Amino acid sequence: MGDRGIHALLVGLLVGQLLLLSSRPEAEGSTLERFLLGTLGPIGRTVDVMWDGTRNLGGAARNRSALAEENAYLHAEIDALHQELARLHGVEEELQRLARLSGYARRPTRGLFVADVVLVDRSSWLRTLVLHTGPSQPERNQPVVTAQGLVGRVIVPSGHYAKVQLITDRASAVSAMILRTRRQGIARGVSERGLALTLIPLQADVAIGDLVVTAGIDGVFPRGIPIGTVVSVESSQGFFHDIRLEPAVDFGLLDQVYVLSLETIPDELQEVWDASAR
Amino acid sequence: MLQLVRFVVALAIAAAIQVLGLEIHGGFARVADPFLIVAVFVSLPGRPVAAMFAGSATGLACDALAGGSFGLHGFANTLTAYLSARLGQRLMAQQPFQVMLLFMLAGVFQQALVTLAGFLLVADSELPELWEVLARMVSTGLGGLALALVARRFSSWLQNRNDARRGKLSMAR
Numbered sequence: 189m190g191d192r193g194i195h196a197l198l199v200g201l202l203v204g205q206l207l208l209l210s211s212r213p214e215a216e217g218s219t220l221e222r223f224l225l226g227t228l229g230p231i232g233r234t235v236d237v238m239w240d241g242t243r244n245l246g247g248a249a250r251n252r253s254a255l256a257e258e259n260a261y262l263h264a265e266i267d268a269l270h271q272e273l274a275r276l277h278g279v280e281e282e283l284q285r286l287a288r289l290s291g292y293a294r295r296p297t298r299g300l301f302v303a304d305v306v307l308v309d310r311s312s313w314l315r316t317l318v319l320h321t322g323p324s325q326p327e328r329n330q331p332v333v334t335a336q337g338l339v340g341r342v343i344v345p346s347g348h349y350a351k352v353q354l355i356t357d358r359a360s361a362v363s364a365m366i367l368r369t370r371r372q373g374i375a376r377g378v379s380e381r382g383l384a385l386t387l388i389p390l391q392a393d394v395a396i397g398d399l400v401v402t403a404g405i406d407g408v409f410p411r412g413i414p415i416g417t418v419v420s421v422e423s424s425q426g427f428f429h430d431i432r433l434e435p436a437v438d439f440g441l442l443d444q445v446y447v448l449s450l451e452t453i454p455d456e457l458q459e460v461w462d463a464s465a466r
Numbered sequence: 467m468l469q470l471v472r473f474v475v476a477l478a479i480a481a482a483i484q485v486l487g488l489e490i491h492g493g494f495a496r497v498a499d500p501f502l503i504v505a506v507f508v509s510l511p512g513r514p515v516a517a518m519f520a521g522s523a524t525g526l527a528c529d530a531l532a533g534g535s536f537g538l539h540g541f542a543n544t545l546t547a548y549l550s551a552r553l554g555q556r557l558m559a560q561q562p563f564q565v566m567l568l569f570m571l572a573g574v575f576q577q578a579l580v581t582l583a584g585f586l587l588v589a590d591s592e593l594p595e596l597w598e599v600l601a602r603m604v605s606t607g608l609g610g611l612a613l614a615l616v617a618r619r620f621s622s623w624l625q626n627r628n629d630a631r632r633g634k635l636s637m638a639r
Binding site: 197201209218220221232239296310358 | 481488515518535541586617
């Protein structure tokens with residue numbers, strides 16, 4: 189191939205990449221991205237499983253003497269959790285009874301499935317998480333959580349793998365609420381370890397230590413999932429506080445996460461939306 | 467066909483190294499880029515067409531596993547690999563120092579491209595810190611040199627083995 193052909197090929201490839209960069213992605217990422225994620229995902233998972241196995245082997249050999257103690261502690265913890273679960277079942281039943289009596293329509297609880305973390309890059313500016321969802325098929329915008337709090341949402345599902353946008357990603361924005369005062373704002377990622385809570389007016393009551401949870405008004409994340417804790421409040425020159433949050437989740441310790449199923453829209457409501465769209 | 471198979475295997479190994487590196491230390495992706503090393507390695511013999519396709523494939527593979535916009539590293543690696551191939555043609559890099567220098571220059575150039583394309587085309591981009599730039603430059607140089615030396619050793623071992631086989635065959639006749 190002559191120089192002209194090579195230059196034409198170079199221009200063609202670069203233009204193609206720029207089109208990929210600047211085009212609006214499909215609802216679930218481009219076909220090429222999903223293909224590559226689905227192809228590279230198993231490689232990553234194999235490495236992840238082998239690494240975990242190696243660590244566990246070494247850990248078991250070193251900590252053999254502590255295993256029995258940890259086992260006993262975990263048994264006691266499980267017993268306590270069973271008792272708490274029984275108590276909460278009673279509370280749930282009472283709430284449902286009261287809801288029926290008062291005619292209050294409660295939102296149905298969401299299903300969830302467990303996913304293994306294959307890869308987590310939390311420190312570079314291209315923060316991401318890749319999950320293996322086992323037999324379940326992930327869907328775009330499914331919230332990803334742990335027992336500690338909110339992790340992010342699925343942005344590119346591919347087969348049994350999913351790429352997740354972390355809440356600490358600079359492009360992430362989550363509707364948030366200060367639990368104590370119910371004041372609502374937007375939680376945005378600003379750095380590896382930080383979140384910023386924006387759109388909180390200067391006259392709003394906010395203090396260090398306040399817990400911030402999801403507000404449930406962005407159509408993606410349900411209400412009440414812990415996002416983080418307020419660690420600094422500064423008054424800026426504008427109309428809003430400059431608030432920094434410590435995330436509730438330690439992204440360095442992620443091993444397994446829960447993926448929440450998307451809420452199904454009631455048929456009656458979907459019919460109304462479809463009718464008004466026509 | 468054999469070249470293609472080798473490239474695919476190299477890409478898979480780069481993906482495995484990326485995942486393993488992140489398992490060992492969460493900041494691995496800030497200081498190393500195994501995909502870029504594979505792209506520049508393909509460019510070393512000075513073949514621009516192979517280099518461009520290698521750059522595109524490695525860059526898009528990196529984008530598939532990373533956050534941010536799909537195509538960012540694809541763009542940067544394509545151009546970096548092409549220019550590395552052109553430079554490789556001029557320099558005919560054979561000495562270890564020359565090879566390492568080529569990889570280091572490619573590392574710095576690719577970071578500059580990613581940052582520039584990020585600021586121009588992607589919202590919420592970030593400037594890398596100086597230590598990250600230097601660390602990536604050094605890791606790309608050393609990683610590329612190691613790969614080149616291993617590949618050279620393997621090639622000469624393969625050549626010797628083939629020569630020995632041919633020698634045996636001619637003696638048998």
